[in-house]
Amino acid sequence: MNYFVVVDVTLRKGIADPEGSTIERALPALGFTGVTNVHAGKSFRFDVEAESEEAALEKATSLAERLLSNPVIEDALARIGER
């Protein structure tokens, strides 16, 4: 089976996020008030050939930890996505 997987990579809690805070500061100027806790991250999407959803997610998590994220500063979360 082919599974469509989405991996979100975000900065770990406590790690400075200058991109997120810059975006947050820019929002009021555009009239968007009441938006807080803005965090910037990366999103990856790909197909994984696997026996089951679990196996697909396991493979995606493994490659996300090895390559897509830097575990020193980032968390990676894999999920089955909708096309």
Place this chain on the structure above:
Amino acid sequence: MARIGVVVFPGSNCEYDAAAGVTRLGDQAEFVWHTRTDLDGIDGVILPGGFAHGDYLRPGALARFSPVMGAVERFAATGGPVLGICNGFQVLVEAGMLPGALQKNRGLTFLCQPTTLVVSSTSSVLTRGATIGQELVVPINHFSGSYTCDDETHDELVRNGQIVLRYKDNPNGSRDDIAGVANNSGNVVGLMPHPERAMSTLLGSADGMVLLESFLGVKVAPFVLAH
């Protein structure tokens, strides 16, 4: 005469500056293409600045999987001196050869300016010829140079004297003003500033010579960790 391997990844752009620094101090520089898997006859390795593999994903994230990195890790494991400058430093942290990580600069701007560094440890191949508290003017040229690590790692770095250089006036938000760190044995060092671009007063500063001389001197007098 020491033979220094300057690793060249697709996208490296400071390899000639690094090689010029080495030859200027009387040693021999040899370019090592990133697909090479041996470092036979090499006395020291420099990972130069640039944008290895386009810096795609994260700086250094793809370069760490280049075939040459296996050889660099083996070389370092036997005590061989390894120096990562700027992008080379980013490659070394991604490879896990140095602790911590390098994030985007605090102000989200690319910084290209002279900085004043303060030597804070001489227990490394890069700083053993310097003196603690010595100030060196060396330029930086980076977007992702803000050093970060968790508290536990930071305590360890301080305890072992692994923080080798600090910024006098922190330009990028680095934790504890860190500009360069060493591994626990002191033979692997990474720094964001470019000592190879501070080799002549005519071009602004010759303070980088102190650092490169230390690094190259390892061949003459083998490095033994002081702490």
